[in-house]
Amino acid sequence: MKTVLCYGDSLTWGYDATGPGRHALEDRWPSVLQQALGSDVNVIAEGLNGRTTAYEDYLADCDRNGARVLPTVLHSHAPLDLVIFMLGSNDMKPVIHGTASGAVKGIERLVKLVRHHDWPMETEEGPGILVVSPPPLCETADSDFAAMFAGGIEESAMLASLYRDLADELDCGFFDAGSVSRTTPLDGVHLDAENTRALGRGLEPVVRMMLGL
Amino acid sequence: MKTVLCYGDSLTWGYDATGPGRHALEDRWPSVLQQALGSDVNVIAEGLNGRTTAYEDYLADCDRNGARVLPTVLHSHAPLDLVIFMLGSNDMKPVIHGTASGAVKGIERLVKLVRHHDWPMETEEGPGILVVSPPPLCETADSDFAAMFAGGIEESAMLASLYRDLADELDCGFFDAGSVSRTTPLDGVHLDAENTRALGRGLEPVVRMMLGL
Amino acid sequence: MKTVLCYGDSLTWGYDATGPGRHALEDRWPSVLQQALGSDVNVIAEGLNGRTTAYEDYLADCDRNGARVLPTVLHSHAPLDLVIFMLGSNDMKPVIHGTASGAVKGIERLVKLVRHHDWPMETEEGPGILVVSPPPLCETADSDFAAMFAGGIEESAMLASLYRDLADELDCGFFDAGSVSRTTPLDGVHLDAENTRALGRGLEPVVRMMLGL
Amino acid sequence: MKTVLCYGDSLTWGYDATGPGRHALEDRWPSVLQQALGSDVNVIAEGLNGRTTAYEDYLADCDRNGARVLPTVLHSHAPLDLVIFMLGSNDMKPVIHGTASGAVKGIERLVKLVRHHDWPMETEEGPGILVVSPPPLCETADSDFAAMFAGGIEESAMLASLYRDLADELDCGFFDAGSVSRTTPLDGVHLDAENTRALGRGLEPVVRMMLGL
């Protein structure tokens, strides 16, 4: 049995801009990936709306700093074979920091946290890590989201290439979500059901390869 | 689709005193419960070794205070139909507090956190809550565990009746894990594979009833 | 007896730019409001210099994050009939975030904290909430304040209309402090004695209405 | 105008064991003290249920650690002429620490926080400090409270003499609340309306003396 952890934000949680609400379980990309990989792999979804890579945000009734919560999530689901990070969209908010460069540093911190984690069983070998760049933000007529993510379209467009370089440098796998999915103009950030399903399908090959399946 | 969250400690994580290691996925009680309930229910396991009800513990590379992490876990898996709390064993350590009374107060805080949570979708109605008292600690020849849980046998024996009273007072469901399972003398705290499976089978009827299935 | 909580920053504390110092108790707007409402209402002033809506600031010997301290203040003064929020000026500092949009999100978080608070007495019904937009910043010759609030004049000018929309959406009362008072050019942020008194008088009608007096 | 801050726990908040509920505003000891001192003194009540001297407690939706919140309260109400500390009862809970010695150390920390506070106005001279030992716990038939405060009757009986020594050593005023009031057997911890009023009356002379009135 292989275990895969999907650590992400609202794009992993399955935020549906229509409604708003949450996509059906079977439409979310971790579920699609689970379905594709079959019952010999256990895919665990840990998506949290508003999660940043490694920055504070006190605007919701939960801890959105991805770096502070990650060790607890790693511990809860160990032993792991693969950790997938798909984060960075919320870093594009100016009140967080709003820069591609800062998101890259945040992902680097998350990778280091996995590599240095004090696992519950001492003989534990660490999991592989797959860095996924989120699809770039797009124009939206939703003025609330447009203001919340001001400047995010340009910065998010740089994430794929910067994440790829980081993944190479840190010896992680890489996948560009923007190669198979795009954000909805309804709010400029999220994925509709078809696009989140497409992401799950798109991830299957690289995940299989990293798991040696 | 109904969603059930299992929020617990090493007895939910599946700590196996032989080894030590982790019980196979299919032996852990949340998996057994998932199997029993079928594919119309999504059972989510969030067990963390060492988790307390609502008390600090800096002895591991994760956040063991159940009250601080709960809101993030609720947010990540909302909308929920049922939350199952099986916590209190780690409260029996004298360095935490070592009292049945303190564990009850901790569970009360967790229930309140669910009831007052600011859910990601505003129209969300809160989930039902099932309080499970962990099986009492037992004698062990493991001197490390015996010292770590000094006095815990007596205090943990009181948890079932105190949790039952609390659950009644707060209008929660209640289940006594000690009615279907017992702790292993290997360390005096944990469940062997047969007992964790028995717990999953034992929980099925009350969970079905609370879910209206 | 009705109880009103005034939760704010230095404009509520009564920071006097001449001196600098603190306005006399009778000049501060919560005192003027108390005087106007009479002895059947208990007006409680909780103003803190530098308080933000929901953002960190480590530059003083106190906790300036309005969202972290609010639950303790709510608990201390419960049961409450009305909570008045007048915050956002300090959010205009670029080291905090410096955006009107971020201040609105902070106020939204504070409103949610009130709505979801776990009050000391369980039968407690929650208080009404009045959102007050602070008066816009103005030009100042004080170079220290001008640098500290760079860009704040334009952003703060948007607060009244954005707070009004938020208040409507969240079913809160709204009052525009800029309609009865203006900031002093001495530092570009604070109110002189006449203007803080004017604010207290200006608030009386809407507070009476919300209290049903 | 003199300003007096009353920093305490549920005995200052006015917790009424019948009900339970909160004593009427005019019955709480800070109000009685305000009435006795007249309009030239501003008495500010900051009582929080469950507040400890300087210890963590995650069992409520507020920050109960008296040492962490104090600087914010000092800042909010500065400039101050007198700070009254009436704390220690909650320290008697075994889950906190349950020792008279620990409560004394907590009060010492609070006194030091006042003495070293970085006040909002730099020319600020610090306030006088009055240490009040809470009335000793008494026997109760309430089994929940009896368990929560196990051992507290003996330990709390030592507080008056230990606080007096500490106050002398740190050059603070001292008052023994047990000299004018007693706890109710309804829960063994709190004051009924008559006793909280008696405490306000009892404090008047020492407060007048410390304020130089």
Place this chain on the structure above:
Amino acid sequence: MKTVLCYGDSLTWGYDATGPGRHALEDRWPSVLQQALGSDVNVIAEGLNGRTTAYEDYLADCDRNGARVLPTVLHSHAPLDLVIFMLGSNDMKPVIHGTASGAVKGIERLVKLVRHHDWPMETEEGPGILVVSPPPLCETADSDFAAMFAGGIEESAMLASLYRDLADELDCGFFDAGSVSRTTPLDGVHLDAENTRALGRGLEPVVRMMLGL
């Protein structure tokens, strides 16, 4: 050049029970060790009064939780060849936890923090670790200290043998400070100048051996 970090509490800081005050720099054990090892070794002293192994203490104007501060100290002084831990005396206070077993768990956590630290330079190899058990507490006529450390004489007497077992298990060096020094009856906890010097001399051989000198 070899670098040795001495991470400890008041026994490392050099608290002098007469006065009270601080021992002269040349009398403190890290200085004596530095003198003995010569200029090819850099001995860094990081002793903090009241530091625990891994437990909270809010009674002073500093962070006494050894586990929270350690990563910052490791980072500041990296690269390191040896880390010496001499902690546990403050764990003997009942308000902390007061048990030998808890101190052992705290030391274990500190060792794990070193082993899993994310060092500033990635090619960094981790330092050796020397666990030093503090000398047992002794009887004292100082009633304040006697109360603060109630029960500590018995518990602290167990530390040497428990720390030795832990050091063996975790592949660390071990030294029993009680074999060369004893605590002063002035307060029952601290070392006089002669005993702290003796500790420095006593540590030289094991430190030389661990450094390969």
Place this chain on the structure above:
Amino acid sequence: MKTVLCYGDSLTWGYDATGPGRHALEDRWPSVLQQALGSDVNVIAEGLNGRTTAYEDYLADCDRNGARVLPTVLHSHAPLDLVIFMLGSNDMKPVIHGTASGAVKGIERLVKLVRHHDWPMETEEGPGILVVSPPPLCETADSDFAAMFAGGIEESAMLASLYRDLADELDCGFFDAGSVSRTTPLDGVHLDAENTRALGRGLEPVVRMMLGL
């Protein structure tokens, strides 16, 4: 014996952009200062890569907020005769805040923390404080550093004059590190060995004067 604390970031730690690595002990400015002052002065180096003046940064396995760690460092090395602050370079990162004005406020907070610290010995008189402005950032071909410090060249050029004004206002000593050293174009932020040595030599006269030597 006089004691001097050097509280800084990677420029004090001795980060060497070639490699990267750490400058030899004898090349770092605190060591050069120690050598110059002789054995009657104890110079303590507390440099941490990435340390800010008073702002959060979760991107490394240590606490980079200078204001939160300072009290612990002060306590560990008390009694002190002089505290040297050389901080501000990391404040130039846009993800921190990126403004000269914010760095000045951070230094002000650090000065206040020293002035108000609750020292381990009560008769302690506080140390003198020397504020050192870091050398301005310069152009670099390193694209990672250039992005991480975008806008920092202009802002950092203002630090010397702003820090000088602050030091005057707060009655601290001042030294402009840019008057004797310059940053390396290898990364635009750090000092090469010659420049860090030059800084140590440059500081000697003002430190002697402030120590009365």
